[in-house]
Amino acid sequence: MATPSSLLLSRADLDFLLHDWLDAGSLTSRERFTEHSRETFDAVLDVCAEIAAERFAPHNKRNDIEEPRFDPTGGGRVVLHDEVRPALDALAGTGLLAATADASVGGLQLPHVVRSACVAWFAAANIATWGYAFLTAANANLLLAHGSDAQIDTWVRPMLEGRFHGTMCLSETQAGSSLADVSTRAEPQDDGTYRLTGTKMWISAGDHELGENIVHLVLAKIPGGPAGVKGISLFVVPKFLAGGADGNPGEHNDVVLAGLNHKMGYRGTTNTVLNLGEGRHTPGGAAGAVGYLVGEPHRGLTYMFHMMNEARIGVGAGAAALGYTAYLKSLDYARTRPQGRPVTGRDPGQPQVPIVEHADVRRMLLAQKSYAEGALALVLYCGRLLDEQETAPEQAGRDRAGLLLDVLTPIAKSWPSQWCLAGNDLAIQVLGGYGYTREYDVEQHYRDNRLNPIHEGTHGIQAIDLLGRRTAAAGGAGLDALDGLLAATIARARAGGDEEAGRYADQLDAARARLMEVTRALHAEPDATVRLANASIHLEAAGHVVLAWIWLEQLLAAGGRDDDLGNGKRAAARYFFHYELPRTGPQLDLLAALDRTTTDLDPSWL
Amino acid sequence: MATPSSLLLSRADLDFLLHDWLDAGSLTSRERFTEHSRETFDAVLDVCAEIAAERFAPHNKRNDIEEPRFDPTGGGRVVLHDEVRPALDALAGTGLLAATADASVGGLQLPHVVRSACVAWFAAANIATWGYAFLTAANANLLLAHGSDAQIDTWVRPMLEGRFHGTMCLSETQAGSSLADVSTRAEPQDDGTYRLTGTKMWISAGDHELGENIVHLVLAKIPGGPAGVKGISLFVVPKFLAGGADGNPGEHNDVVLAGLNHKMGYRGTTNTVLNLGEGRHTPGGAAGAVGYLVGEPHRGLTYMFHMMNEARIGVGAGAAALGYTAYLKSLDYARTRPQGRPVTGRDPGQPQVPIVEHADVRRMLLAQKSYAEGALALVLYCGRLLDEQETAPEQAGRDRAGLLLDVLTPIAKSWPSQWCLAGNDLAIQVLGGYGYTREYDVEQHYRDNRLNPIHEGTHGIQAIDLLGRRTAAAGGAGLDALDGLLAATIARARAGGDEEAGRYADQLDAARARLMEVTRALHAEPDATVRLANASIHLEAAGHVVLAWIWLEQLLAAGGRDDDLGNGKRAAARYFFHYELPRTGPQLDLLAALDRTTTDLDPSWL
Known part of the structure; x- marks a missing residue:
């Protein structure tokens, strides 16, 4: 069944994030990207949307129903159904497997931020088929960075052409x-x-x-x-x-x-x-x-971490894409499904209203919007940082981008994996009984997305990495960089004259200060067991603070736009600051108290 | 594959809840239950545990893999695999389909609280096969209450015997x-x-x-x-x-x-x-x-609500049971799966430790324990209230039980459906990649449990029912009864001399007072749209306050027991008061502010 690209991602939102917010076009003035322009970026995204909708989405459900099977003949082989390969061949034909690679090895030399947007189309359409390309590209990128010239010639070039996986x-x-x-x-x-x-x-x-x-x-x-x-x-x-x-x-x-x-x-x-x-x-x-x-x-693990950092942001991008398409599908359902009447007048003689009119359905949609658009913005921002790390004109800019990327990677992996999964759960709920059936897509999106908090380092592993290593390294330099990033946006919001943005800036500033204070206190705790006991809570609190920053950024980038996109960004930002950021209060209290509930436990009491 | 009953539920916990806490034995002094004793209750539970483990659990996975199929021959019929009927026949053979019915129609005249414990065994073992019995019993109970004598003879008696469904x-x-x-x-x-x-x-x-x-x-x-x-x-x-x-x-x-x-x-x-x-x-x-x-x-809907109230608590019981068995299975895994080393010394020369040693795994286990044992306690308490409503010696006791049951029903339906589902999600996470495979049980428990927030009235429907109807009815009499229930426990905890229980009493008292204040303010809000806009948040806050009460009750009932069960109850109570109850703070703030984020939204902004 074909899925229109408008139910995969919002192209208008992608354009907003890439250009109105992240100013991707400015990258084309840098030497690496001089062959590119807003037009080439647009063309690449058009192609991705088309292939995703026409080659990837149609067999997404079939991937679930006809899963790969083991054929014992010939010593064992895997049999896949017949739509996977043509989709991957179509993708390889675009050259996008080498999206960010050097022209010298056949690459397109696209900025990472644009590639991240491309990835989202395929993941939204069919994350399982995309998985093959994702792994192939990540493998190739690792060998491009650490392999020998001969290894690149023998193994990487055929991978970038789509002949090898x-x-x-x-x-x-x-x-x-x-x-x-x-x-x-x-x-x-x-x-x-x-x-x-x-x-x-x-x-x-x-x-x-x-x-x-x-x-x-x-x-x-x-x-x-x-x-x-x-x-x-x-x-x-x-x-x-x-x-x-x-x-x-x-x-x-x-x-x-x-x-x-x-x-x-x-x-x-x-x-x-x-x-x-x-x-x-x-x-x-x-x-x-x-x-x-x-x-x-x-030195294998060091090289592998090169790939794993990229893969972790890629996992976040996949989770964001699944959250996004399920949001759009549940929104589409909510706008067309009549059920019930307004709570102000339940006259059974009146026709039923579309469920998008009910406040609780709107809450579930706004939550999904804030998760999916926020997560996508975060992974695009990480792509932008990668571009800065590699091509910023000044060393200081490259260093700062590297520090931020290091600290944001566990969040970019875990936050979308947790919250876009929660969004998928809400998408099922919006569709009610229908959402629970396999005739609709959303339950599969949930099941697909459920892998993301597990692979490429579990949620708990990311948490220890963030609190125990990345924020603590080099005297907390990464944490300081994050603090500076947030503070700059807060100052800009306060100075901008938008009263609502100013209120959210104050709210974010309080959460930021508390997060920094608590994180530094944890770093100072000498007992590693106690220091890391609630690392997952810390990861979740840090994630929500960063996403609040993402939403304040989006609110500022939307400026005074009085169109659906601008008003939608404002509504989602409002949702996030009213319903989501306050969750961090009790989390930070728990962390500040160095809670020992789990460390003092005798396992025989469970 | 047989599953030992010790991985379905904890019999020690059931005994604690039924007897140490709810004093089910005292019911045997009432006329309706004079044929019963602690021994008959024990015997019934023994039989349930045995049939659940030996007849229900072995085909739980097969129910998932070989789902009922449509056979178009003969005008259409449903084909089920061959293990469902013998399991249901074994259940019917115990007479438990008529567990609470009058002896005059072949019933066992068991207290509802005991029946609730029976139900949990079957739901934990195989909720899908249990579903047939659940619906048959609920149907029979409705007709016993509202059907004619002829209808009871023609339809109910064969259902209670297991011949009709x-x-x-x-x-x-x-x-x-x-x-x-x-x-x-x-x-x-x-x-x-x-x-x-x-x-x-x-x-x-x-x-x-x-x-x-x-x-x-x-x-x-x-x-x-x-x-x-x-x-x-x-x-x-x-x-x-x-x-x-x-x-x-x-x-x-x-x-x-x-x-x-x-x-x-x-x-x-x-x-x-x-x-x-x-x-x-x-x-x-x-x-x-x-x-x-x-x-x-x-008057059909009035009669049906008789069945639906019972069914809603039954949905909560099923959700609790699924939460419980997944908790026990993930605990069993965590105790035996070696992976990693303590954060205080990661010497790769040392053997790996069982993952239950890791703080984050303990957090996920304690969370599940607090959800599953808390939810089971809540549904058993509702069973006890039903017994009070029907057999309390004084009219005042019957009335009070009815009021409490009315207010607690949406919570007993929704809270286990939300949080034991969240528990199942954590069970998957504890097992990691293994938990994501269909070779283990926990992912199926999640998928089975995901129905519970949808059927028998969605989460949002329960929320409007609680805030708009049940707590507001009769001048808020149900709310007052709940308030009194909580206040009595708080007073008892403060007077009891257990310092930790006293602290939790203070914490619960503050949440209780805030919940009551906010609920009454919402009742007073004249605009129904605004009043009910965040009913789901209200339901969730009220649920967590009630569950904090459940945990304080269990802590008091465990008294100074210095055994695994007593220490486990204390640890789970501590988890709930440290990690869970504080979530209600931001929720109640949002409700107090009469937040209009969703009501002011133009759907075209989504």
Whole structure:
């Protein structure tokens, strides 16, 4: 079933965020982007909207119903239905897999902020099919940054052309959140390659036949290295070895599909258990899966974090996109579904009104709007920071962008994953019984989105990362940068003459000051157990403060616009400041009290 | 796969709630319950735990995977897999379908509070199979209260024996939340029966072959009656007419299965569209589905509300049970899954610790415990109130119980539906990637539970009912009764000498006073639109205040017990007062401000 692009995202909102707010057009004066213009940005977004609506959305439900299945013939393969590959081929045909890459490797050299907007179209239309492209692009970007020229030629170029696909193989059964416990071994060989043995778990897109080859990026330990995360190295382990001079795949590497995980949602992205070096294949006549070291030994996790930071913002973008499309679909339903009458006059002789007239339905829609548009704005802002980090004319600007990006990454991952999921829950509620059926889309959006607080580092992992590392590093430099960012907007809002914006500036300022005070007090707490006990609450409070800033920014960017978009931004900002930001009060109180409810618990009491 | 009863509910907690807290044994001194004793109560619970674990739990996952399917042969029938009927037959064999009914109709005359505990076992094990029994029992109870002796003999006795099943047919496509818009017509016939024509939507258990007959209770309008809800009458419309003297079913009534709804969860309970009087069958040679009026014309909704109040508390009980079992399963996982190390020393040379050692996992477990045990306590308390309403020695006690029950019903429906669903979400998170797979139970519990905020009156409908009707009725008598209930516990806690309980009493007292003040101010607001605009927020705040009372009650009932159960109750109470009750502060602020964000909105801004 085709879904019009107007039910995926709002193009008017994207234009507002990219141009009225983030001034993406100004980037075209920088050397890296001189080939671009507002027109090329617009054209790229047009193409994305079209492909998303016409190639991705039509099989979104089919991805859920006909999930990838394991075919044991030929030693095990994954069978996908027949609409996935044409969609990915159409996407690859646009060159967008190399959206931000250098022209020298066939890239479009688009700004990250524009690419983020592109991503949102595909994720909104069909997050499971998008998943394959997402992983391939992230894999390619990592190798572009840390791989050798030969690795780039052999593996990256075919990925950017859409001929090869990519994965990231981190987790193992006993090593999910705890990567220190990775036990896959990589034995060095005389020819400079390695032979890997082990089992990788939760590998998305780990097997399929969507292209000619699959390039796995695998974390493994070289015997004799340091214990824990400092002994982890990164390898390219292709499904098929490189073949002849034409670049076609050669011998089957010893990477074997051991099984599929069957998920609550996100079903179209196959999720696999992979055995490396189990002996099914003997490439080159020897045992073990052939792997090629990326960069230096024992630095694998550092390289992987390059990809993971990008992937974490990508997870947030996907969550935002799912929140956005479910919002638009529930809004569409609410405007056309008659049910009930105004509470001021329930005359059964009068016709029923559309449910968008009911205050509680409006609350559920405004909440979704504030979550989805806010989350999308946040991930676009992170894209903009990435552009600043890479291309700002002054070093100080690049450093500041890097600091902000570092602190905002866990929030950009977790906040959309939590609140756009909550938005999906509200979308189901708006549709009522219909929303609970599989005939409508919203329950699938919920189920798909439910993965996002889990993968790429759980909510709890992000929280410890934010409080324990990113805000505390370098004497709290990242936290100070965030503080300065918020303070500048608050000052601008107070000076701007918009009475409502001024009130919200005061409200944000109080929350900002409290957040900073509490975070610094936590940093000063010597007992790590107590310091980090409520890190998740801290992440959630910090997220809501940042999103309040996002909404104040949007309110200011909308200025005095007295059109639907401007009034809508004002209404959503009002919702956020009236209903959402106040949630942080009790959270910050709890944090300030160094609450020990969980640390003092004896598990036998549960 | 068998699930031990210890992963469904905690029998120790049930005993604590029923006896240490609610003193269920004292009921046996009342005339209605003289045949019972602590021993009979225990025996009934033992049987429920056994049947739930051995007959219901083993096919819970199969209900999800092999959902009921439509077989078009023979004019359309529903096919269920083969484990549902034996489970329901085993349940019927215990006599528990007639748990609270009079002995004169074959009932066990158990107290409602004990029956509520029984229900929780079956719902925890397999809510979809339990759904058939739930509807049959609710239907029977309505007819026992409002049906004629002949109707009781013909329809109720076979239902209580498990030979017939029952449904409630309220909704139509255009009349879900708005029952005033029911358009099914009931034409009176010369013989005193009626002929019904119309289409009913969302009818759970609307067709199947689990018994000899299905007794539909149908809302319809007799032509010429008043408009809206005052013109709705209630009819018995059996699938098969009564047959010969042996009571066996006779001719097929014109009730035709038009289709099945395919749900996100709760899949084992078939959900149907039923056509009445479409002409497929012509019982007695005439057109229309034969219906028998229950009670008087135009009083159908009043009778139905009898069933709906019971059903609403039953929905809360089901939600609580799903929250409970997912809590126990995620706790079991957390105690046995090693992952990561303490934040105080991340030496990779040390073995990993069970994740229950991590503070954030404990937070997610304590939250679930506070939601699940709190919700179960609330629904048991409502059962106890029902017993008081029916059997308290003094009229004043019966009246007070009725007032409290009236006010607590929307909370007992909505709070477990919201927070035990949130608990299920946390259970998924505790299990991480495993929790997101269908190999584990918790994602299904979430999907099953997601129905509960929708059916039997949505969250928003309950909210308007609580604020607009139940707390405002009779000059706020119900609200005053609730206030008195809370105040008495607060006084007891302050006088009891437990310092922690005294602090929570003060905290609860402040929230109680604010809730009462705000609720009364809202009652006084003349503009209904503004008064009810944030009714859902009011419902949520009132729910959290009531649950804080539940937790203070449990803390007091646990007294100084220094065992796992007592310490666990204290820990969960502490969690609730530290992390949960403070959420009501911003909610009550918003309500006190008569916030107009939603009412001032122009829908075109969305």
